[in-house]
Amino acid sequence: MAKNKMKSHRGACKRLHLTGSGKIQRHKAYKSHILTKKTAKRKRGLRKSTVLTHADQKRMLRSMAK
Numbered sequence: 706m707a708k709n710k711m712k713s714h715r716g717a718c719k720r721l722h723l724t725g726s727g728k729i730q731r732h733k734a735y736k737s738h739i740l741t742k743k744t745a746k747r748k749r750g751l752r753k754s755t756v757l758t759h760a761d762q763k764r765m766l767r768s769m770a771k
Contacts, residue, residue, distance in 0.1 A: 713770035
């Protein structure tokens with residue numbers, strides 16, 4: 706039996722969400738402050754969540770211990 710288990714990165718688990726098809730969803734950045742200079746269209750686009758890129762997916766799954 707294995708001695709050690711891989712711990713999940715709790716910060717990553719709180720920020721990322723696994724979809725039913727196995728993709729990872731994340732929220733977009735740049736929506737927390739200095740919003741007056743950003744257009745309404747840009748802020749509306751930042752509201753939506755997006756899928757993590759394929760390049761980062763393997764690394765993030767490992768940090769989430771999935």
